[in-house]
Amino acid sequence: MAPQREWLEKDFYSELGVSSDATANEIRKAYRKLANELHPDKNPGDAAAEERFKRVSEANSVLSDPEKKKEYDETRAMFAGGRFRGGNGFPGGFNGGGGTTYTTGGDFNLDDLFGGGADAGGGLGDILGGMFGGGGGGRSTGRGTASRPRRGQDLEAETTLSFRDAAKGTTVSMRVTSPSPCTTCHGSGAKPGTSPRMCPRCNGSGFVSRNQGAFGFSEPCRDCQGTGSIIEDPCPDCGGNGVQVRARNINVRIPVGVEDGQRIRLAGQGEAGMRGAPSGDLFVTVHVTGDKLFTRSGNDLKVELPVSFSELVLGATVSVPTLDGSVGVKIPPNTADGRTLRVRGRGVPKRAGGSGDLLVTVKVAVPTSLDEKATEELKAYAEAEKASGYEPRAGWGR
Template identity: 50%
Template sequence: MAVNKDYYKILGVSKDAPAADIKKAYRKLARQYHPDANKGDVASEEKFKEISEAYDVLSDDKRRKEYDDSRSVFGNGGFRGPTGGAPGGFNFDIGDLLGGLFNRGGGPTTTTGGRSTQARRGADVESEVTLKFSDSIDGATVSLRLTSDTPCSACSGTGAKAGTTPRVCPTCSGTGQVSRNQGGFAFSEPCRDCKGRGLLVDDPCPVCHGSGRAASSRTISARIPAGVRDGQRIRLKGKGASGERGGPAGDLYVVVHVSPHPVFGREDDNLTVSVPVTFPEAVLGAEIQVPTLGGMPVTVKLPPNSQNGRVLRVRGRGVLRKDGTKGDLLVRFEIAVPAEIGEDARTALKKYQEATGNHHPRAELLEAAKGE
């Protein structure tokens, strides 16, 4: 993250936006600017990288706090001492002061022409996958087709035509960064001449046109952990785009979509299921066979005089938690009314109605309605 970037503005959210709003804004923008949806559009690709960078910081509570604190101190010119500059009346490079905080994953430096150039971390890549409900509960290994930037194979990532070599940028001396004075502080920003690469290409590679990067498609296997939720964003470290000049690869973020199950649902770490029962079973009590996800049915004892919608809990038949324990299976019993009944059943029901004539289930409801 960089102190001179407004990540909230990039995602179009307020500075006090809750995590859910930040996630919603990111997903909307990511779909709009994803490289797969804008093939060959360099501007959209850069916008996608910027969006991913902003979300990577704001979705992490610790990094978001560090970013907010740093912006409040340095975002508008920083401290001002008696001379109008930095404390003590001297100037210093804020990039050097906060290098450890704002250059995470920047990687080591390499030497070109006797000068060091900063390695660059690869871009983060995002993909989506749709899982069956059972796979989201048990976990699954999926194949993902990814499109991302990699070093150009024609020039080995140098950006220069075969037989030539790039030269060190004289503006930034190969660092890829230049300092900009503001309020007594020197803020580092990418060099405009070399676009942060630290190198200039006089005779560009005809394949990548001097960028040193090329779009590449690859298929990887990714393990989706057990218990993943619909809409959850999983980070796979180092599975994104390759870095430059020895820099580390970016990360892969996989957004998981879960298909609904015809029988089971989910509430937090619990599975849910609705089981129909007859009226006599609800009144007299019964032992009911209840299905479980991926296993044999279990027998649940329904107590006598159970009301419609009663929920009973089967321990340990839910979703696997991070601590190794499992949630429960919540069984909701619903009284099923037959579409048709025979004459004997009708006669029996009339006798039951006569035998329970003193029971008025709506009396309390009607009385309570009069009170207001």
């Protein structure tokens, strides 16, 4: 069953403490703040904080994903408009299973829409599944249709790298505390030595169905909670859900050329799914510290090179550092101060192969003191410069 039915009862914006029109950056900041405060490592043994941490993580996994966020907003907006609103304010007038019957006129029962009765179909699940592409799930046909258990939530983490490690790529080790597959039952939820058995009520499909007039409705099987299997002897360590909250070390390979703020996806390294369901993903946001020598523009590496006046006038070959050793850069005679020289292929490595360029900007370094002989010779040069008719400000300021 797609998660739309659960979304009607959950306010993810409220969980993160942001408004419904919050930007992606505001959502990300709110999640980071709450995740840092509620993290199990900072609240050992605090069940309430752990539960809140899970809810905040679930809210972030939906609101940080543009497609899921759009689907969530559309699902809630459809029922907030009053089309199926009852007196209790809950979408569709549904009161959480209290047994009250709400009708829209005639004999149409909204309990049928939301799936009332032991064998009732999950009409809302079918409708929303069709609208948003989730599908209503397979129906019990006697042969059984494979039911995909609920995937684990995505996780967010951060790491900080030096400028040069980010440019050249590296591997970092991270310690993550999150719901992970139970090490005792290996995620099955069943006590070691036993196995889950196929649910006889839904024949392993996870859904039961019935006809209501001209309509067919389906909903998750209540005997197996929509998983398609029943655990008679649960694992004593995880209580049958196949998941434990524990700390684990993950090696994260940082590709070459990663930039500040970039997110790296590690498939299957997020929260474990219940009872062997697929795990979510881990998204690592990379922060890059500045470098005292280099900056970058895309894959080009930029550096300012201090030079003397005579090197600019007469020309020279100067050694310039790169990410890998040094390279000789030729300064042509009569080079202007501030000119940028390009050295091909000595910049930041590209993921597809090759590298950007090294951009060397020459800057005149003025001496702070000269001995008497050098001062006299400089004065002589200044006189010779004037005598030659050279005027550095000719035409300037006009």
